[in-house]
Amino acid sequence: MAGALSTRPAQAADIAEAEAFLADHPEIGAFDLVLVDINGIARGKIIRREELLPLFRGGRHLPGSILGLDVTGEDVEETGLVWSDGDADRRAWPIAGSLVPLPWTSPPRGEVRLSLYELDGAPMAADPRHALAAQQALLQADGRQPVAAFELEFYLLDREATADGRPQPLRMPLTGERLGGIHVYSVDELDRLEPFVDAVYRAAEAQALPVQTLISEYAPGQFELTLRHREDALRAADDLVMLKRLLRALAVRHGMKACFMAKPFAGRAGSGMHAHASLAGRDGANLFADRDGELAPALRHAIAGLLETMTESMLVFAPHLNSWRRFAAQSYAPTAPSWGVNNRAVAVRVPAGSPEGRHLEQRAAGVDANPYLVGAVVLAGIRRGLAAQRDPGPPATAYVSAADDTLLADWRSAIEAAAGSAFLKEVLGERLHHVLLALKRAEYRRFAADITALELQLYGEVV
Structure with missing residues (x-):
């Protein structure tokens, strides 16, 4: 298991990118880690400057369920990425060329985008970026x-x-x-x-x-x-x-x-x-x-x-x-x-x-x-x-x-x-196809169960 945790995918950004960025930007003290989910929503966390090089060296654990969230941020168990999966961690690795400053922030922050992988370095099949990479x-x-x-x-x-x-x-x-x-x-x-x-x-x-x-x-x-x-x-x-x-x-x-x-x-x-x-x-x-x-x-x-x-x-x-x-x-x-x-x-x-x-x-x-x-x-x-x-x-x-x-x-x-x-x-791919459908069906049920203001206006005192 220890060896699996350190498996590095070939697509991960080289640590030299982070070293050069830190040297060029001594003013930046924190970084947004950004993973894009199936709805196109940026999810992740903020890390301190001293955590950037360890991220590039060894990746960072993130729960696979981050890709099983609907548009409201609720877990969708039907994706197979939440409790049936034990809310298991995968490994997030930085995308080459994605380390950039966020010039609108004060104090200054940077951003690095991530892609999710299995612990053995294989692409995590529910990450939408991998679908485009494959095509x-x-x-x-x-x-x-x-x-x-x-x-x-x-x-x-x-x-x-x-x-x-x-x-x-x-x-x-x-x-x-x-x-x-x-x-x-x-x-x-x-x-x-x-x-x-x-x-x-x-x-x-x-x-x-x-x-x-x-x-x-x-x-x-x-x-x-x-x-x-x-x-x-x-x-x-x-x-x-x-x-x-x-x-x-x-x-x-x-x-x-x-x-x-x-x-x-x-x-x-x-x-x-x-x-x-x-x-x-x-x-x-x-x-x-x-x-x-x-x-x-x-x-x-x-x-x-x-x-x-x-x-x-x-x-x-x-x-x-x-x-x-x-x-x-x-x-x-x-x-x-x-x-x-x-x-x-x-x-x-x-x-x-x-x-x-x-x-x-x-x-x-x-x-x-x-x-x-x-x-x-x-x-x-x-x-x-x-x-x-x-x-x-x-x-x-x-x-x-x-x-x-x-x-x-x-x-x-x-x-x-x-x-x-x-x-x-x-x-x-079968996994991403399944997750997409599970999320959209859950979101559809949420809307279908709602009683809208227009319904109340049209039917409330008429029918």
């Missing part, structure tokens, strides 16, 4: 390197709710005015968001996060940030996790709240987490680049694979009850498994751009989804399409919404579709 490795074994990036849509809200407890858009930092109306692509709105914008870019630079364009989106207080692509899908998902944490922390310190619900306002735009992907060959060339003025066969095959697997994967793209409020007719959230070129009304879009830089954009995922699971499903769908060499059919050239061709009706339908999906079970 990337399968593509790499075939000489195909995923190139990926995520876009992040989110709301900035006032710290105070309305009198009836509902969220409301923020007051602009420079003017104190509350946002109202739609000011999509407004640069004046972005200007009035200083100094928050400046803090975001400064913090991103300090953390080597490739944050790029900021956009005022299609609702009061809704914004989008883009991330530069990575030649590593794992790093791209890591970027998204870090950016959400950065935005949430800075919003609090600027008197606001960053909201990553898929649909915080009825009648307003929902927030997506669009996944951009292409593949590089062994020579580094883009396998999705146009051929003879036409879309490459590899790109068309990849799109076909994504469309074929989309319906059964919707629990990954829309994992919560609120996720399903985002899908609506004539919105920017897809309602059918469709594809198109330079068309934002479809589920899989081929953006306008240079023929050499051609890539696809999966638009089904909400901002509340777990980027590691989204990435795993997207890469697996691409793999399936390439293997089968199917054609996706003609592209849509306008809005697509066919009553007989919808993705799914609701959250419960998505849970049942995921339960019966051999594809999803293969992609996630």
Whole structure:
């Protein structure tokens, strides 16, 4: 047993990374240890400076049940990670390249992200990051390197709710005015968001996060940030996790709240987490680049694979009850498994751009989804399409919404579709597939048992 406790996985960060960081940052006295669970929630603990090198040398025990928590933080025994498992410890190891400062903290802290392993060094199967790593490795074994990036849509809200407890858009930092109306692509709105914008870019630079364009989106207080692509899908998902944490922390310190619900306002735009992907060959060339003025066969095959697997994967793209409020007719959230070129009304879009830089954009995922699971499903769908060499059919050239061709009706339908999906079970692995379903079924039961204010209003004195 003693030997098993010291088994070091090959993927763990080298201690030299921690030594160099401590030498460069003598001012940092503590570190956030961050493990991302299946709901995309950052969980962990804070350690002191003197504990960092032992973490890099030998890892750190964390209970496996940390991955068996529902969105409220409650244990879900059906996951098999709580009492039936004796609430057993696993070993958390630092992710290479994840040690960064948290420039918004005072006194200064740093952050290191973790991945969970069994005591013998094998990947802990319920850790969602390992699912993406496995799909990337399968593509790499075939000489195909995923190139990926995520876009992040989110709301900035006032710290105070309305009198009836509902969220409301923020007051602009420079003017104190509350946002109202739609000011999509407004640069004046972005200007009035200083100094928050400046803090975001400064913090991103300090953390080597490739944050790029900021956009005022299609609702009061809704914004989008883009991330530069990575030649590593794992790093791209890591970027998204870090950016959400950065935005949430800075919003609090600027008197606001960053909201990553898929649909915080009825009648307003929902927030997506669009996944951009292409593949590089062994020579580094883009396998999705146009051929003879036409879309490459590899790109068309990849799109076909994504469309074929989309319906059964919707629990990954829309994992919560609120996720399903985002899908609506004539919105920017897809309602059918469709594809198109330079068309934002479809589920899989081929953006306008240079023929050499051609890539696809999966638009089904909400901002509340777990980027590691989204990435795993997207890469697996691409793999399936390439293997089968199917054609996706003609592209849509306008809005697509066919009553007989919808993705799914609701959250419960998505849970049942995921339960019966051999594809999803293969992609996630049997253990993670089981844990995901146990968590979502427990969360569904929690919502189904609640008596809402609307029910009381409609039925209380009527029926």
